[in-house]
Each structure stands twice: as C-alpha cells, then as structure tokens.
Amino acid sequence: MCGIVGGVTNQDITPLLLDGLKRLEYRGYDSSGLVVLSKKNSLNRARSVGKVNNLVENLKTRKNKIKGNIGIAHTRWATHGEPAKHNAHPHISNQVVSVVHNGIIENYLELKDSQIKQGYKFTSDTDTEVIAHAIELAMQSNNTLLHSVQKAIKTFEGAYGLGIISPHYPNTIIATRKGSPLVIGIGKNGNYIASDQLALLPVTKKFIFLEDGDVAELKLEKITIYDQNGNEVNRPIKISKIKEGQVDLGDYKHFMQKEIFEQPQSIRDTLESRITKESVMVSAFGHKARDIFKNIKQVQIVACGTSYNAGLVAKYWLEDIAKIPCNVEVASEYRYRHPLILDDTL
Incomplete structure (x- = not known):
C-alpha cells in the first residue's frame, strides 16, 4: 500500500504535496518523493528514504x-525493490513523463523485457518504471497525454492508482485507477488527486470517487472523466463529513x-444511529440485508495486517x-489462490 497526491493549482503546489504526504504516511513510510513542473517547463524531482x-x-x-503550479507526490511501502532512493517515486521516462503509482503491476517483468529490447534504460527495481516507459512509448504515436495513458494502461495486468504529468502537456494531470483507490478533490484554487480524501481536506471537502477503469483529465478549471470504454461520463460529487482532527497524529508517537x-x-x-438498546439494526447493512442474512451459510473474511487479526x-x-x-485468509495470498467458495457465502 502506497499513498499518492497531486494537483494543478494557481499557487505553489509543493507545500500541499508535502502536507498531503504527511497525511498519507500511514499508507507507507519506506521512502517518499515529489516532482513539480517548473516555470521553465522541466520536471524537478526530489526523493528521500524514510x-x-x-x-x-x-x-x-x-x-x-x-x-x-502542477505536481505529483508519493509515499512508498516497498513491494518490488528495496527501500532506496533509486526505487522511490516519482519515476521519470526520458524527461518526457513522470508517474506515481499505488498498486502492483503483475506482468511487469514481461513488459520490462520488451521495453529493454526497445532501448529503454531502467534505473530502479520497481514495477512502476514500466508504467512510465509504456506511457512515453504511447506518446510517440498519440497527440494527447490522455490518449497515451488510455493506450498504455491496456497493457497492464494488476492493480494501479496513477498520477501522471508531462512537460509536453504542462497544464494537465492524468489520473486513472483499477483496483487501487483514487479520488479527485475539487478546490477553489485548483483540482487535485489523492489515494485518500484525508490528504486533501485542507483545500477541499468536495470529492469525486473514480470507478474502476476510469481515466480523468484534470486542468486548472476543468475535470473530464472517461470510463474504461473511453466514453465521457459524469461521476457524482460528494461532500466529505470527515473532521480535520481525525487525520492528525496529535499527541501520539x-x-x-x-x-x-x-x-x-x-x-x-x-454504531451511531445503527444500534438499539437490544441489537444492531439489520437495515444498517443495506435494504436487502435481512433477506440476504437469512440465507447465509458461511462467512469468508479476507484481510491484511491488523484487519486480519x-x-x-x-x-x-x-x-x-x-x-x-x-x-x-490473508488478502495478499488469497488473490493468487483459487479458493472454493460455497454457495450462500457472505
């Protein structure tokens, strides 16, 4: 699990990126980094271990x-490649495109072998670098960053939440997700992306939650979202009710x-508003819960870490x-198994 945050704004984006990373540190703390597009239209990157x-x-x-005014950032929990500066995100391909990634690309070795044959040089041990190279390759035959990303993601197997910027398209961030969380924040001074709405609470309470396969194009005053089939779609804007103090470390270590x-x-x-003096209200689980629960013969729990406990x-x-x-079962193992699930299992 990693955390990503990014934005396009009419102010300096760096302080927001750093604040967002601090709020996302629960998602990973092996390393962190950011890349910002400078006024001279170059990718300026900083990365640190820890x-x-x-x-x-x-x-x-x-x-x-x-x-x-535009940048992306990442805090990492290492999956492929040791916690080291060269493995920290963001990753850059040929100074043309930069990527931050939350998830796992399962066919990255196959993609890496193909890209090496095409002349790409690898500077990390991560699965994410193949994403940057795949988008850079797609940019050679497409005239927009959006179309390039839409073409590249068709080659990926696995899960991803991506934030992408390019000096060739200096006013645009592309965001896309499949199996990994990603939200869009709508602010007064710009538009933003993050793995978790908590990262963006200082600048907005208005969020769009992308669906699996969505690709979003963010500009300073416009957001356009496309579904997995490339059709332009409207996703609902939701107002967050999360309180500011819920995301701060406070006095804890x-x-x-x-x-x-x-x-x-x-x-x-x-349990607030979901419990009576005698029991939990069944309707709290959904309007069909009572009928569904009557037929349940077994429960299957899939989780990781403290959730597993x-x-x-x-x-x-x-x-x-x-x-x-x-x-x-442990979720990281469950996804690679072929479990036998009985009928009427919750």
Missing part, C-alpha cells in the same frame, strides 16, 4: 527550490498508537455466538 520529514529536510537544503487509543470512539462512531476475533464471535462457519 519518513516524509526526511524529504522535507531534503528540500530545505536545496539551493534551487522546487516550485510550480505514531499512527498505530493513535489507532489503539481511538478504538472506543471509532466503535461509537460506527480483527477478522480472527470476528471468526470466534461468529462461530461461538451466531453458530455460522467462518474462514479468515
């Missing part, structure tokens, strides 16, 4: 400050400690109290 504060210090020591101590309040917030507790409760069989 937490986002290391990137902040990196930028402070630079003689030539990184400033501009780290986010895990914050999560532990906030569990009672989180449970209260979850929570699933094990839920398994104990479901089998002990509800007398319903329950299986719990």
Whole structure:
C-alpha cells in the first residue's frame, strides 16, 4: 500500500504535496518523493528514504527550490525493490513523463523485457518504471497525454492508482485507477488527486470517487472523466463529513498508537444511529440485508495486517455466538489462490 497526491493549482503546489504526504504516511513510510513542473517547463524531482520529514529536510537544503503550479507526490511501502532512493517515486521516462503509482503491476517483468529490447534504460527495481516507459512509448504515436495513458494502461495486468504529468502537456494531470483507490478533490484554487480524501481536506471537502477503469483529465478549471470504454461520463460529487482532527497524529508517537487509543470512539462512531438498546439494526447493512442474512451459510473474511487479526476475533464471535462457519485468509495470498467458495457465502 502506497499513498499518492497531486494537483494543478494557481499557487505553489509543493507545500500541499508535502502536507498531503504527511497525511498519507500511514499508507507507507519506506521512502517518499515529489516532482513539480517548473516555470521553465522541466520536471524537478526530489526523493528521500524514510519518513516524509526526511524529504522535507531534503528540500530545505536545496539551493534551487522546487516550485510550480502542477505536481505529483508519493509515499512508498516497498513491494518490488528495496527501500532506496533509486526505487522511490516519482519515476521519470526520458524527461518526457513522470508517474506515481499505488498498486502492483503483475506482468511487469514481461513488459520490462520488451521495453529493454526497445532501448529503454531502467534505473530502479520497481514495477512502476514500466508504467512510465509504456506511457512515453504511447506518446510517440498519440497527440494527447490522455490518449497515451488510455493506450498504455491496456497493457497492464494488476492493480494501479496513477498520477501522471508531462512537460509536453504542462497544464494537465492524468489520473486513472483499477483496483487501487483514487479520488479527485475539487478546490477553489485548483483540482487535485489523492489515494485518500484525508490528504486533501485542507483545500477541499468536495470529492469525486473514480470507478474502476476510469481515466480523468484534470486542468486548472476543468475535470473530464472517461470510463474504461473511453466514453465521457459524469461521476457524482460528494461532500466529505470527515473532521480535520481525525487525520492528525496529535499527541501520539505514531499512527498505530493513535489507532489503539481511538478504538472506543471509532466503535461509537460506527454504531451511531445503527444500534438499539437490544441489537444492531439489520437495515444498517443495506435494504436487502435481512433477506440476504437469512440465507447465509458461511462467512469468508479476507484481510491484511491488523484487519486480519480483527477478522480472527470476528471468526470466534461468529462461530461461538451466531453458530455460522467462518474462514479468515490473508488478502495478499488469497488473490493468487483459487479458493472454493460455497454457495450462500457472505
């Protein structure tokens, strides 16, 4: 899991990128980086190993400050390639296009072999670099960044949430997702993208949640979204009700400690308006929940990390109290298996 944030605005984008990365640090802290398109229309990049504060210090020591109105940034949880500066995002192909990526490209070795034969040089051990090269290759035969991305993503197998900029198209960010979260924030001074709306709360409460296969073209005063078939579509704008203090680290040493101590309040917030004196309201699970629950013969929980541990507790409760069989599996392993799911499994 990684975190991405980006935007096109009428102000300097760098402070927003850094603030967004700090808010997304729970998604990864092996390394972080950003790239901003300068007034001279060049890609200015900074990357650091470790937490986002290391990137902040990196930028402070630079003689030539990184400033501009359009940029993308990333905080990384390593999957392919060790936590190192050369593996940190953003990745750049031939100074023509830069990419940040959350997800896993499962056919990256096949793509990498093909791209090496085409003359591309690799500077990292990541699966993300093949994305940058694939888009750069597509740009050679397409006259817009949008069309180039639409062509390139057809070659990817796996999951991705992408933010893409190019000096050839200095007023445009392309965002696309498949299997990884990505939201668009609509602000007074620009338009933005992020893995999580929490990263953008200082600049907007208005969000568009992209659907699987969507490709969005963001400009300063315009957002255009296309579905997986290339058709222009309208996605609903939703107003976030998340409070500012919910995303800050506060007085806690780290986010895990914050999560532990906030569990009672989180449970209260979850059950608010969904529980009576005697039971949880079945309608809270959806208007068809009562009929569906009557037919459930087994429960399957798929989760990772602390959610997996929570699933094990839920398994104990479901089998002990509800007398319903329950299986719990690690999500990262489950996706590569061919599990046997019985009929009427929730």
